[in-house]
Amino acid sequence: MARQKLPPTQTLTMKIDDVDVTAKPGQTIKDVARDHDIIIPGLCYLDGLSIWGGCRLCLVEVEGMNKLLASCSTEVAEGMVVHTDSPKLRAYRKVVIEMLFAERNHVCSVCVSNGGCELQDMAVELGVDHVHLPYMDPDVNLDSSNDRFRLDHNRCIMCTRCVRVCGEIEGAFTKGIGGRGIDVRIINDLNMPWGESQTCTSCGKCVHVCPTGALVEKGTAAAEMDKRRAFLPYLTIMREAQR
Amino acid sequence: MTPEELIQIAEERRGQQAAVGKRINVCAAASCMSRHSDKIAEEMSSHAESLGDKAEGVEVRCVGCMGLCSAGPLVEVDHPADEAAGNDAPKTMYRGVSMDDADRIVEAAAGGTTVEQLVQPTDIPYFSRQKRIVTENSGYIDPESIEDYIAADGYSGLVTALTEMSPNDVLHEVTISGLRGRGGGGFPTGLKWSTVAKTDADKKYVVCNADEGDPGAFMDRAVLESDPHRIIEGMTIAGYAVGASKAYIYVRAEYPLAIARLKKAIRQAQKYELLGTNLCDTPFNFEIELRLGAGAFVCGEETALIASIEGRRGVPRPRPPFPASYGLYGKPTLINNVETLATIPWIVRNGGDALASIGTAKSKGTKVFALAGKIVNNGLIEVPMGISLREIVYDIGDGIPDGGTFKAVQTGGPSGGCVPGNLLDMPVDYESLQEAGTIMGSGGMIIMDEASNMVDVARFFMEFCKDESCGKCTPCRVGTAQMLDLLEKLCAKSATEKDLELLKELCDVVKACSLCGLGQTAPNPVLSTLRYFEDEYMGSLVGGVSGDGRPVPDVETKAGAPDRIER
Ligand SMILES: Cc1cc2nc3c(=O)[nH]c(=O)nc-3n(C[C@H](O)[C@H](O)[C@H](O)COP(=O)(O)O)c2cc1C
Ligand code: SF4
Numbered sequence: 001m002a003r004q005k006l007p008p009t010q011t012l013t014m015k016i017d018d019v020d021v022t023a024k025p026g027q028t029i030k031d032v033a034r035d036h037d038i039i040i041p042g043l044c045y046l047d048g049l050s051i052w053g054g055c056r057l058c059l060v061e062v063e064g065m066n067k068l069l070a071s072c073s074t075e076v077a078e079g080m081v082v083h084t085d086s087p088k089l090r091a092y093r094k095v096v097i098e099m100l101f102a103e104r105n106h107v108c109s110v111c112v113s114n115g116g117c118e119l120q121d122m123a124v125e126l127g128v129d130h131v132h133l134p135y136m137d138p139d140v141n142l143d144s145s146n147d148r149f150r151l152d153h154n155r156c157i158m159c160t161r162c163v164r165v166c167g168e169i170e171g172a173f174t175k176g177i178g179g180r181g182i183d184v185r186i187i188n189d190l191n192m193p194w195g196e197s198q199t200c201t202s203c204g205k206c207v208h209v210c211p212t213g214a215l216v217e218k219g220t221a222a223a224e225m226d227k228r229r230a231f232l233p234y235l236t237i238m239r240e241a242q243r
Numbered sequence: 244m245t246p247e248e249l250i251q252i253a254e255e256r257r258g259q260q261a262a263v264g265k266r267i268n269v270c271a272a273a274s275c276m277s278r279h280s281d282k283i284a285e286e287m288s289s290h291a292e293s294l295g296d297k298a299e300g301v302e303v304r305c306v307g308c309m310g311l312c313s314a315g316p317l318v319e320v321d322h323p324a325d326e327a328a329g330n331d332a333p334k335t336m337y338r339g340v341s342m343d344d345a346d347r348i349v350e351a352a353a354g355g356t357t358v359e360q361l362v363q364p365t366d367i368p369y370f371s372r373q374k375r376i377v378t379e380n381s382g383y384i385d386p387e388s389i390e391d392y393i394a395a396d397g398y399s400g401l402v403t404a405l406t407e408m409s410p411n412d413v414l415h416e417v418t419i420s421g422l423r424g425r426g427g428g429g430f431p432t433g434l435k436w437s438t439v440a441k442t443d444a445d446k447k448y449v450v451c452n453a454d455e456g457d458p459g460a461f462m463d464r465a466v467l468e469s470d471p472h473r474i475i476e477g478m479t480i481a482g483y484a485v486g487a488s489k490a491y492i493y494v495r496a497e498y499p500l501a502i503a504r505l506k507k508a509i510r511q512a513q514k515y516e517l518l519g520t521n522l523c524d525t526p527f528n529f530e531i532e533l534r535l536g537a538g539a540f541v542c543g544e545e546t547a548l549i550a551s552i553e554g555r556r557g558v559p560r561p562r563p564p565f566p567a568s569y570g571l572y573g574k575p576t577l578i579n580n581v582e583t584l585a586t587i588p589w590i591v592r593n594g595g596d597a598l599a600s601i602g603t604a605k606s607k608g609t610k611v612f613a614l615a616g617k618i619v620n621n622g623l624i625e626v627p628m629g630i631s632l633r634e635i636v637y638d639i640g641d642g643i644p645d646g647g648t649f650k651a652v653q654t655g656g657p658s659g660g661c662v663p664g665n666l667l668d669m670p671v672d673y674e675s676l677q678e679a680g681t682i683m684g685s686g687g688m689i690i691m692d693e694a695s696n697m698v699d700v701a702r703f704f705m706e707f708c709k710d711e712s713c714g715k716c717t718p719c720r721v722g723t724a725q726m727l728d729l730l731e732k733l734c735a736k737s738a739t740e741k742d743l744e745l746l747k748e749l750c751d752v753v754k755a756c757s758l759c760g761l762g763q764t765a766p767n768p769v770l771s772t773l774r775y776f777e778d779e780y781m782g783s784l785v786g787g788v789s790g791d792g793r794p795v796p797d798v799e800t801k802a803g804a805p806d807r808i809e810r
């Protein structure tokens with residue numbers, strides 16, 4: 001007699017920060033935590049875009065694993081025990097934020113995104129009151145060649161949200177990544193001035209997903225740049241529904 | 244190809260070889276070739292021809308790496324006919340052979356004499372202490388001849404596996420062999436194969452990682468250049484065991500000779516129906532394609548390598564999911580290192596037990612190392628696991644040149660660390676090396692003498708990691724650059740105690756938080772030199788002296804530090 005197949009698992013149970021929670025298979029740790037009002041820090045993850053896993057702010061401890069795992073990219077499993085907050089995690093996250101500040105030139109007081117910047121918010125939230133790493137003061141430039149937008153590499157944290165939204169949502173594939181290591185930069189087409197790009201549709205999606213003042217609308221003065229990200233989950237839900 | 248046909252080819256070839264009276268084997272792997280060994284072989288051939296009857300029965304052929312690269316170009320004269328007849332037939336190895344020696348060697352071989360000044364003794368520990376499995380054919384067969392490989396029992400493992408074993412039988416042998424990945428991680432190969440085999444999918448892939456990027460490492464290159472069919476056989480057996488029908492070899496473009504030989508080997512194997520459809524009249528199909536890497540170290544990391552094969556930017560992605568369940572084009576993918584796959588034909592031919600009988604409790608078989616730095620015998624060696632570092636350095640390597648004293652040996656390249664003199668008697672196996680704060684790595688071994696400045700050694704590897712960081716994740720991108728700045732400050736003796744504290748803190752953060760192995764292991768060279776040579780760090784601080792008052796070697800001389808290897 002043929003063996004009967006077991007029914008597929010519909011839900012699983014796990015523990016996040018000592019709370020017993022339920023989850024659907026295929027969900028990520030970050031997702032499940034949010035369902036239960038536990039917000040894990042993060043800068044590269046954005047609802048509606050593919051997972052990148054680069055900023056490393058969302059690292060969590062999973063019991064039985066000898067390495068920290070990025071909660072935005074790790075799927076939950078039955079019986080998983082996760083800790084999203086510990087003195088050690090907090091210390092690591094603080095240093096990572098400091099690294100971002102030290103890497104390029106973030107001068108909040110004159111930045112159009114002052115007050116509306118996710119990097120700034122995250123620093124406040126994690127209690128980064130000073131940067132104890134040496135500032136690297138790199139000589140990076142600024143691309144104002146587009147009629148409507150500006151790309152200021154000084155403020156870029158290489159979260160690649162702009163690259164992903166441009167390819168995955170707008171389908172233009174204008175934004176890309178050039179160079180590597182500390183010299184990595186966001187580029188337009190084959191590393192040309194944005195204004196000369198043949199593929200850019202000037203939709204502005206990259207500007208609004210950018211967490212910092214790296215991508216902004218022209219004509220904004222300090223602290224004037226408001227980003228509207230709500231369009232993204234809406235757009236993805238509508239597209240899913242259409243399919 | 245049937246088992247009978249394979250035996251026939253082997254016997255035919257052995258017969259041809261046994262008819263050769265005197266054979267001059269010239270190393271035609273990259274190191275000797277860079278000193279024109281191919282031209283020397285040509286000259287030898289044409290000289291033998293011009294001698295006519297006087298050089299009757301002399302054959303000149305190109306073979307793979309003989310190991311002792313620093314003494315190259317190497318040439319070995321042997322007497323296959325006498326050997327086949329069971330007569331005493333001593334071989335003669337010549338070292339440092341130049342164009343001017345070519346004719347002399349041919350004449351000596353023809354006349355049954357030797358060119359004494361050039362003789363390289365082979366009764367030295369360098370040769371006798373090795374145990375050759377992966378390199379068993381290196382230097383003995385013509386890498387461009389599939390018949391030579393078959394005559395050396397090549398492809399018999401594959402044919403046996405296909406005709407007499409089930410995929411599970413193969414998995415079983417690999418599992419009991421205790422083989423662990425030679426690409427650096429040391430993950431049990433049998434377990435990896437079983438995972439891929441057990442994952443249901445309409446398509447699976449096998450990938451051979453031949454991106455060898457550690458500075459100073461050339462083990463994989465030697466295997467690819469000296470015995471390319473071995474990789475093809477290993478991959479095909481792997482494909483049969485895990486249920487894959489398509490494979491890629493990802494080889495760095497800086498290895499043109501390896502690429503040319505692989506291409507040729509694939510064509511030859513296709514011709515003999517050892518690659519293709521319905522191999523050995525079974526339903527099993529297998530094809531292999533080459534993919535060239537463009538010289539990014541990080542593309543050796545498995546997920547970056549997969550992205551690169553798919554035509555995307557070669558950057559790692561978070562794991563899990565591991566390639567074994569979600570790999571190339573989203574399909575279960577077996578990815579193994581060159582040396583790992585090169586061990587497979589031997590395991591199938593001799594049984595998993597045979598490999599498991601070599602080595603230590605948890606590290607089985609042999610490991611190929613590339614000896615470099617301050618050591619007399621520079622070159623490639625294959626030794627049983629568990630051999631002591633002292634035996635490698637002083638017996639096989641013949642110690643430190645110019646009367647120098649040993650200071651440390653660096654293993655594992657930019658992911659590894661240094662082992663100081665007082666630990667020289669420790670066995671070389673995965674666990675012991677890890678306990679000592681380094682790793683087995685892929686097999687680079689750099690020996691350093693008293694003149695080396697250990698802070699500068701750490702700086703060298705950090706510079707490499709900073710240059711090779713892909714820039715995807717914050718800790719590695721920023722952390723390696725910051726750590727390099729601090730190490731440079733130390734080397735310039737302008738660092739303070741606070742800088743040293745910061746360096747230690749960054750080591751911890753980068754190790755714990757980076758996305759892939761590059762960042763996670765980048766601090767290792769610093770951590771291990773800090774562990775054993777902290778006094779040199781203290782001595783490098785502003786106005787600092789080392790603990791015992793001994794001056795810290797100056798950095799300016801760069802003495803003993805590994806050469807700057809450009810990628
Ligand atoms: C930065 C980095 C570079 C690597 N380079 C190589 C390499 O050049 N060759 C290799 O075989 N494995 C390399 N690896 C290890 C691979 O990711 C992978 O573990 C290995 O190919 C698996 O094969 P194995 O199980 O046979 O060792 C590298 C890993 C990292 C993190
Ligand atoms: S420009 Fe903005 S969105 Fe793009 S990578 Fe930089 S910070 Fe992220």
Ligand code: SF4
Nearest residue numbers: 713715716719759762
């Ligand atoms: S650890 Fe380094 S190489 Fe690896 S993903 Fe991060 S930046 Fe790239």
Ligand code: FES
Nearest residue numbers: 042053055056072
């Ligand atoms: S949010 Fe997970 S790594 Fe950035």
